[in-house]
Amino acid sequence: MENRIKILSEMLINQIAAGEVVERPASVVKELLENAVDAGASEIRLEIQQAGTSQILVTDNGQGMTLEDLSLSIERHATSKIKGLNDLYGLRTMGFRGEALPSIAAVSRLSIRSIPRGAVSGHRLEIWGGEKKRVVEIAGIAGTTVEVNDLFYHTPARLAFLKSLRAEWSRIQSAFERVALGFPEIQMTLYHNGKKVIHLLPTKQRAFRLEELWGKERTSGLIGAEGEEFRIRVQGCISSPQVHLNTGRYLSLIVNRRWVRSPSLYPLILRSYQGLLPQGRFPLAALWMEIPPELVDVNIHPAKQEVRFSHEEWVLEVVRKALGRALKNLLPLEAKSRTAFLPPFREAASEEFPFLREPQAALASPAAFPSSRPLQGSGEEADGASEAAPNFSRPPVYGEAGPFSGLFLLGQVYRSYLLAVGESGLLVVDQHAAHERVLYEKFLERRRQGGVASQFLLTPLVLELSPTDPETVQDLETGLRALGFDWVPGKGPSYRITAIPQELSPAQAAEAVQEIFETVTSGRETADHSDQAERLLKTLACHGAIKAGQSLTEAEMRSLLRELDRAEQPSHCPHGRPLWFLLSLDEIERRFRRK
Numbered sequence: 001m002e003n004r005i006k007i008l009s010e011m012l013i014n015q016i017a018a019g020e021v022v023e024r025p026a027s028v029v030k031e032l033l034e035n036a037v038d039a040g041a042s043e044i045r046l047e048i049q050q051a052g053t054s055q056i057l058v059t060d061n062g063q064g065m066t067l068e069d070l071s072l073s074i075e076r077h078a079t080s081k082i083k084g085l086n087d088l089y090g091l092r093t094m095g096f097r098g099e100a101l102p103s104i105a106a107v108s109r110l111s112i113r114s115i116p117r118g119a120v121s122g123h124r125l126e127i128w129g130g131e132k133k134r135v136v137e138i139a140g141i142a143g144t145t146v147e148v149n150d151l152f153y154h155t156p157a158r159l160a161f162l163k164s165l166r167a168e169w170s171r172i173q174s175a176f177e178r179v180a181l182g183f184p185e186i187q188m189t190l191y192h193n194g195k196k197v198i199h200l201l202p203t204k205q206r207a208f209r210l211e212e213l214w215g216k217e218r219t220s221g222l223i224g225a226e227g228e229e230f231r232i233r234v235q236g237c238i239s240s241p242q243v244h245l246n247t248g249r250y251l252s253l254i255v256n257r258r259w260v261r262s263p264s265l266y267p268l269i270l271r272s273y274q275g276l277l278p279q280g281r282f283p284l285a286a287l288w289m290e291i292p293p294e295l296v297d298v299n300i301h302p303a304k305q306e307v308r309f310s311h312e313e314w315v316l317e318v319v320r321k322a323l324g325r326a327l328k329n330l331l332p333l334e335a336k337s338r339t340a341f342l343p344p345f346r347e348a349a350s351e352e353f354p355f356l357r358e359p360q361a362a363l364a365s366p367a368a369f370p371s372s373r374p375l376q377g378s379g380e381e382a383d384g385a386s387e388a389a390p391n392f393s394r395p396p397v398y399g400e401a402g403p404f405s406g407l408f409l410l411g412q413v414y415r416s417y418l419l420a421v422g423e424s425g426l427l428v429v430d431q432h433a434a435h436e437r438v439l440y441e442k443f444l445e446r447r448r449q450g451g452v453a454s455q456f457l458l459t460p461l462v463l464e465l466s467p468t469d470p471e472t473v474q475d476l477e478t479g480l481r482a483l484g485f486d487w488v489p490g491k492g493p494s495y496r497i498t499a500i501p502q503e504l505s506p507a508q509a510a511e512a513v514q515e516i517f518e519t520v521t522s523g524r525e526t527a528d529h530s531d532q533a534e535r536l537l538k539t540l541a542c543h544g545a546i547k548a549g550q551s552l553t554e555a556e557m558r559s560l561l562r563e564l565d566r567a568e569q570p571s572h573c574p575h576g577r578p579l580w581f582l583l584s585l586d587e588i589e590r591r592f593r594r595k
């Protein structure tokens, strides 16, 4: 019998390998831009015709190639970037495999002109479908121009896989953007069908490059995030929870100047916003990381778009902390200087203008202020009202000076909102949402630490439950135990609950557990797609929280504000609704046309 196994020709090998590296025009663009970057260019020009299907042209002013290098550059496994295995673990270049050019050469009509730095002449090499056509001498300025014509012209099957020109063009733009984010000091220009689309000035400031790429509108509200630990540095900016999009496109991670996808970092970013954004919405984030190259393995993905970290937990920790700090810094009011701020309702005013007392009564009328606590003058015993309002309307004591508790508390309105005022404006807090946030974080922390703060019930709560899938119930039980619940089995499908978390009253606990079980056993899809453990936290927080319509004592209000000071993310409730808004002094002045 004749041998069936044959060694493939070099050309066929290249064509097959090309499938991995050059999947579409945008992958060619990425490879060529990276080669220009590796050549030390300070200026790169990318010209595209027909979304890259008819032409991709990259011109750089990098170090160029000699004739020998030029000929070698299109050989498989020929690279100037690494010499041995060890170099892979200290990689400072974008490329290292020596595969990109031969792969591109195999599936297009390729021409490379290159003039080495310091020389005035060089060579142009032409190669069609992997076959060398000719080399000619050329003169000009130093640098390299790679021209890729008729991509996939002799692999029509591959052409058929391309999406519409529009989709390919959009991927090319992303490829351009990704390299541009990693190298803000390189001047870069992009043309499509002869028209200039974007021109990026060289800059030392990443923020400036980001603004040029994403636009002023998208970037103006971003906040800085940074951190450094374990020789890992992260720096960048993220959106505040008020800004969100229906796409995750504006999440960019750049590791040692390489834009990467990271299966572990994306979820981490989204988790940092958990409970801050409405369902299905995404934040914006551009994070630049510098990680010692020996901790990063780039050689795990054919297009080098994914990396693996050898101490992933360090990386995650640094990023998590940086994001946490940045989001926490979004507090409404500065706790620092309050010199310009005067407490409201000064007694002098109310004596001079007695009618000013009227509006206070009006404010109180929509069942708002508990009658024992009228919103009154500064309380310096001016008119006897202070008796009815002990402490409350005294001038503010800023000793505690948290960003919320340090404000001058005006009181509760509509039995649902707290009003407080500070130097920068008037703050309105939704009492239910705020308390929900506080409880949610407490439960979260408890679960993290595995500690339990339970209250034991003298009379167990008896819960009747409809029979259900034992596995689901088991998960739920574990979750509940971690949060401070305990029980003994009752008769049939019922529980006798013997301990509940400290923060909940027995009635609230019973309601919460009932709701949790009902949702799970009914198999009903909720609008909330977070996992079960997360939903458990939210449900408990929601049931345990002060309701709207509940009047609060001054001490309760103050304690809630103090808790908000301590909260990690005191801006949105776990369902994504805001906890407060600020009517800024600026806004007030604009409304009265003082500005």
Ligand SMILES: Nc1ncnc2c1ncn2[C@@H]1O[C@H](COP(=O)(O)OP(=O)(O)OP(=O)(O)O)[C@@H](O)[C@H]1O
Pocket (backbone or CB within 6 Å): 031, 035, 036, 038, 039, 060, 062, 063, 064, 065, 073, 074, 078, 079, 080, 081, 094, 095, 096, 097, 098, 099, 100, 101, 102, 144
């Ligand atoms: N624009 C350029 N300027 C100067 N030299 C270049 C340029 N493009 C490619 N080269 C040279 O050609 C070689 C081969 O390039 P190629 O992209 O195929 O491989 P690589 O960049 O070394 O590795 P990878 O396949 O991972 O990209 C490079 O190592 C480099 O020496």
Ligand SMILES: [Mg+2]
Pocket (backbone or CB within 6 Å): 031, 034, 035, 094, 095, 096, 100, 101
């Ligand atoms: Mg390369």
